[in-house]
Amino acid sequence: MVKGVILRQFHSLILLLFMLDTFANSTDIQPLRQLRPRLVHLYNWAQRTPDYNVIWDLCCDHGLLGLHLHQATTAYGTHVHLVDQVEPIVDKLQTQYAHRQDGNLSICLTPAEHIRLAKQAKQLFIIAGVGGETVASIIQSILPAIQALPPSPHQQIDMLISPNKHVFSLRRALQAMPFTLIEEEFVSDKGRHHEHMFLRYQPAAPTPPSEVGDALWLPATQDKRIYIDKLIKHYGALSQYSPTAFNQQALAAYQALKHKLFGE
Known part of the structure; x- marks a missing residue:
């Protein structure tokens, strides 16, 4: 009787493992990862x-x-x-x-x-x-x-x-x-x-x-201020290292944007 119970439990375990493996490898039911x-x-x-x-x-x-x-x-x-x-x-x-x-x-x-x-x-x-x-x-x-x-x-x-x-x-x-x-x-x-x-x-x-x-800048938020500050820092450094018209125009544009949004 004990052997019969053990055998049935073993068969149940094998069946469970098979079902889990089938589920894991089933391409039809695997969900896509969430989008960020x-x-x-x-x-x-x-x-x-x-x-x-x-x-x-x-x-x-x-x-x-x-x-x-x-x-x-x-x-x-x-x-x-x-x-x-x-x-x-x-x-x-x-x-x-x-x-x-x-x-x-x-x-x-x-x-x-x-x-x-x-x-x-x-x-x-x-x-x-x-x-x-x-x-x-x-x-x-x-x-x-x-x-x-x-x-x-x-x-x-x-x-x-x-x-x-x-x-x-x-x-x-x-x-x-x-x-x-x-x-x-x-x-x-x-x-x-x-x-x-x-x-x-x-x-x-x-x-x-x-x-x-x-x-995209409205409403003006702290995250947007941080982002604009990074751009000003970036183009400020570029303008010192490579004072091209493009770098200086980008710097001036973001400085003017910050002043417009935050009065700074």
Whole structure:
């Protein structure tokens, strides 16, 4: 009798271990990791227009933002592309998320200038986690393909950008491009601060973002003061080491912004 009880307990343990292993390895039920505040903000912006036909998550790195958007837009048939030009990153994504690659998700190893845009479609580009100069370079490499699209009332090209540095350079570059600023916002994430911009391709009379931003600074907060102080310190040091017109203009612009917001 004792042997029978032990045997049944052993079988139950084996069954439990099998079920746990099946659960751990089941690709259908593994949830995606949560997005951090910076990416949550971009996700919420993207969800304002849930009927995008195509979403391009460029410099996708871990691919989380694009994967969350793919999961959220399944009902709309949105095709999400996770795009990076670093082969190990793409290889890892293709292995890790092979089970999620359906007809509406692609993981691509390609530089931005080789992207093939859909015609007569609402398309969203997301560029986050790289410097402002890199963001500007990526947009410039995509722009010829955008400009080559035949005009259509069904066409809309939007961009969500979240540079991690060199924002003044990016804003300067955007002022020479045919994009209108739809919205901008200041986002804090674990002590790091980001300037987010929502842009729309508008070749006729675009309204680009200003050099240092406008709406994102209101209300003026302590986090924004700290961020502006860091920029003033950065461009102050650059102006001493390399007194170029650009560095001095950036320094003057942020000093004027601080005075406008905080009276200092």
